[in-house]
Amino acid sequence: MIKILIADDEDFIRHGMRYAIPWEDNGMEVIGEAGNGEEALQLAVRLRPDIVLADIQMPLMDGLELAQRLRELLPETRVVILTAYGNTENLTSAIDVKVSAFLLKSADSKKILETVVKVKKEAEAAQASSHKVSQLKDIYEENRHLIKGTLLSRFLQNQVSYSHFAKKAGKIGLDLFASSYALALIRTDSTDEKLVLGSLIQHFLRFQPFAFFIRDQHAIVILNTEEYPLDRDAMDDILPGILPVTFGNSIVVMRDVTSAEEFPLVYTVLTQALEHCFWNIGQPYTLLTPEQSFTSDAKIQPYTHESQLITAILSRDSGRIQQQLHTYYSYMEEHKCSRLLFLESVKRLAVLLGAVSEDTGDILKINALMEEMETPREIMDLIASLALPAKAEHPAHSQIEPALHYIHQHYTEDIHLEDAAGAAYLSPGYLSRIFKAETGYAFKEYIHRLRIQKAQDLVCGTDLKYYEIAEQVGYKDYKYFSAYFNKIAGCSAKEYRNTHSRSSV
Numbered sequence: 001m002i003k004i005l006i007a008d009d010e011d012f013i014r015h016g017m018r019y020a021i022p023w024e025d026n027g028m029e030v031i032g033e034a035g036n037g038e039e040a041l042q043l044a045v046r047l048r049p050d051i052v053l054a055d056i057q058m059p060l061m062d063g064l065e066l067a068q069r070l071r072e073l074l075p076e077t078r079v080v081i082l083t084a085y086g087n088t089e090n091l092t093s094a095i096d097v098k099v100s101a102f103l104l105k106s107a108d109s110k111k112i113l114e115t116v117v118k119v120k121k122e123a124e125a126a127q128a129s130s131h132k133v134s135q136l137k138d139i140y141e142e143n144r145h146l147i148k149g150t151l152l153s154r155f156l157q158n159q160v161s162y163s164h165f166a167k168k169a170g171k172i173g174l175d176l177f178a179s180s181y182a183l184a185l186i187r188t189d190s191t192d193e194k195l196v197l198g199s200l201i202q203h204f205l206r207f208q209p210f211a212f213f214i215r216d217q218h219a220i221v222i223l224n225t226e227e228y229p230l231d232r233d234a235m236d237d238i239l240p241g242i243l244p245v246t247f248g249n250s251i252v253v254m255r256d257v258t259s260a261e262e263f264p265l266v267y268t269v270l271t272q273a274l275e276h277c278f279w280n281i282g283q284p285y286t287l288l289t290p291e292q293s294f295t296s297d298a299k300i301q302p303y304t305h306e307s308q309l310i311t312a313i314l315s316r317d318s319g320r321i322q323q324q325l326h327t328y329y330s331y332m333e334e335h336k337c338s339r340l341l342f343l344e345s346v347k348r349l350a351v352l353l354g355a356v357s358e359d360t361g362d363i364l365k366i367n368a369l370m371e372e373m374e375t376p377r378e379i380m381d382l383i384a385s386l387a388l389p390a391k392a393e394h395p396a397h398s399q400i401e402p403a404l405h406y407i408h409q410h411y412t413e414d415i416h417l418e419d420a421a422g423a424a425y426l427s428p429g430y431l432s433r434i435f436k437a438e439t440g441y442a443f444k445e446y447i448h449r450l451r452i453q454k455a456q457d458l459v460c461g462t463d464l465k466y467y468e469i470a471e472q473v474g475y476k477d478y479k480y481f482s483a484y485f486n487k488i489a490g491c492s493a494k495e496y497r498n499t500h501s502r503s504s505v
Contacts, residue, residue, distance in 0.1 A: 002028040002120045005049035007040035007066065008082065009058045013105065017053065021109050026117055037061025041069055049077060050123045051100075051116060056083040067099050076126065078119050147172055149213025152220070156267040162260070169260075174211060175224065181257040182207070182230040184221040185270040186242070187250035188214065189444075195483045196245045202479075203241040217247075218274075222263070230255055235285055243284065244480055247374060251285035252277055275338035281375060300337045302328070302345045310352050313387050321387050329380050343370060346379055353386045369433055372442055378417070381429020400424060400438055403431055411450050412474035417443050451475065452488040459497045466493045 004023065008014045014033045023030055031047050034040035038060040044052060052070060054063035061069075067079040078100040100119045103112060151172065155165040169176055188196045193214050200212055200219060207223040207230065214220070223230060230253060242251075252273040254266045269288065276294045277286045305328040312324040332342055350366050366382065373379050406423035407415065420443070421431040436442050441449060451473040458469045470481035485493050 002051060002123060003031045003047065003049045004028055004116070005032045005034065005040065005044055005047065005052045006030060007034040007037065007052060007058065007063070008055040009035050010055075011035070013055070017112065021113050026113065026120070028116070028120060035059075037063065037066040040066055041073075044070055044074060044077060048074060050127075051119055052077060052079045053116070054079055054081060055105075056081050064099075071098060076123075076130065078123050080116060080119055148174065148211050149215070149220075152211055152213060152222070152263075153215055156220070156264050158264050166260070176260040178224045178226050179258065180225045180229075181260070181263075182223045182225045182253060182255045183257060183263065183266050183270060184219075184223070184251060184253045185267070185274050186219040186221065186252075187247040187274060188217045188219050188245055189247040192483065192487070195480075198479065199242055199245045203238045220267070225255070232287065235287070239284060241477070244477070246284070250274060250277065250374075252288060253285060254288045272338075275340055276336050278339035278342065278376060279333055279336050281377065295335050295337070297338050297341045300332075300335045300341060302332060302337075302341075305331050306345060306349055306352070309349065309387070313353065318388055322384075325380065325384055325387060329376070333376070342376060342379070346370060346383055349383055350386065353383075365437070366433070369436065373429070373432060378429045378432060381427040382433050383429070385427065385430035385433060399426065400431065400435055403435065404439075407447060407450065411447055411454070412472065414474075415447065447474075448484050449488055452485055455481070455485060455493070456489060456496060456500075459493050460500045469493070 001024075006014050006017055008017075014035075018030045018033065028051075031049055032043045034043050036059040037054070040052065040054060040058075041061065052066070054066050056063040058066075063079075063081050063083075067081065070077050070079055080101040080103060081099045082103050082105050084105050100122065101115045103115055107115075151160075151165065151168055152174075154160045155162070166176055186200075196214060196219055197212055200221060204212075204221060204223060207225055207228050211222045212219065228234065235253065252270050254270055257263070257266055272294050273286060273288055277283075280286055305324075309321075309324040309328050312320045315321075332345070337345075347367050347370065350370075366386070369382060370379050373382070401424075403420040403424040403426070406420050410419070417428045417432060421428040424431060432443060435446070439446055455469050455473045458464055458472060459466075462469075464472070466482075467478045470478045473481070475481035475484075482492065485496070489496055491499070
C-alpha cells in the first residue's frame, strides 16, 4: 500500500482530497495531514510517506521549499505540487526541485487521482528497483568472503594474471598496496567453515586481515603486517586460540612478503611446506623463509623398505619386525617426505599386511584412521599393531576401559590421545584403532560428546550461566562450546534449557 501525506493550509481542501478520492481502491492510503510546511516536514520524517501532496503556498514553509527539504532528507519520497495558479515561474521552480507532478487546485478528483496513480506507479517501480538492489547488496555481503576466496584461489594457482587479479581486487575490498604481508596455510580439523573462519578472524584481527578463505579443509590466511609483524611472539600469542580448529603440525607461515605479485609463488612454497611440516613433531607451526626448500618426493624410494618389512612380518620374528619398522620409519623421517607420500606408503603396507596377516581387520577403516591421525608416529604405531604377531588379548572393549575411565575423570582438562593411551598401557596408534571401532567415535569427538552431555545436565539442572557451564565442562572459549553444543545437541544451550529444564516440565 502506497502511503500519502496531504499538506495544505486550508482544512476543507485537505479533507476534500482525503475523503472524496477513493485512494484505497487504488492501492493507496492517506497516513496524515499537515496545515503548514514545517508540520508536513516533521510528519514526513516520522511517517515516511511515499507521496506528498503539497500546496505551493503554505505558512512557515512553502511547498517548493518542502519539496527541496524532502529531497534532501527522504530522497525516495515523491512530491506532487498543488497550486491555484499555473504560472511559468512556479512550474520552473517545481522542475528545479524535481517534483514528480504539478497540479492545479481547480483539477477535479478524477484528474488528481490519475496524476497520483501515475506517480504511484513510478514510486512502486522505484521501490522494486531499490529492493532488488538491496537484495543484491545483501547477497554480495553474505558471499563477499566466497567471492574473495574464489578470486584469490584462482590467482594463487596461477589461473589468472596479476593484472586481472588487481583489476578485480579493488572492487571487492582487497588492498594490494601494503608494504608487507604474511601468508599462512593451515590444515583444519573441522568441516564447519564458519567455525574455522570465525576463530581465525577473531585471533588474527589485529593484523588487519587481508583475506581468509577455505579450500578442502585448508585455510588460507593473508595478513597485512605493515603495523604488526607476525613474529614468533605474535604466533605464540595467537596459537592457543586457533589450535582447536587445526590438524596436527599444520600451520605454515611465510612472512615479509613485499608484494601481492609474489602471492602465487609463496602459496606454492606453503603448499609444499604444509606437507613436509608433518614431521615437525611438537612444533605446532613453522615460520618459513623465502629460500626454504624441501626434498622432492621423486627422490624418495620407500619400496625397498616396504618389501623388507613385509619379509620380516612373514618371518613372524618380533625382533626382526621391530627392527624393520624402525628402519622404515627412520628412512622416511630422515628424508622428510611429504605427508601424502607417507600415507600412500603406509596404506600400501596396510594392504600387504592384510594379505599376509591372520588378523587382517578392515583395511578401509584402517586407511580412514590413518587420515585422521595427526603425527607420523601415531600412524607407525598403528602399522606396528598390525605387523607384530598377535598376542593373547582381552576383548577390545576391556582394553579401552582404562582409557574411558581416564577420559571420564579428566574430560574437563586438555587431554590427548597419548594421555589416555598411557592410562590403558596401549600405544596411541593402537588405541586410536580400537577406540573408534568400540565407541563409534574418534577420540576427540568422543570427548566433545561427553562434555556436551555433561553440559546438558548442567543446563537443565542448574541456573549457571552458559559461559560458566562451558568452563565447567572444559571449554575455555565459549564460542567453541556454543558451536559444539549446537552441533551435538541440535540446538543452542538456551533453546535446550527452555525445552528441557525442570522448571518447564
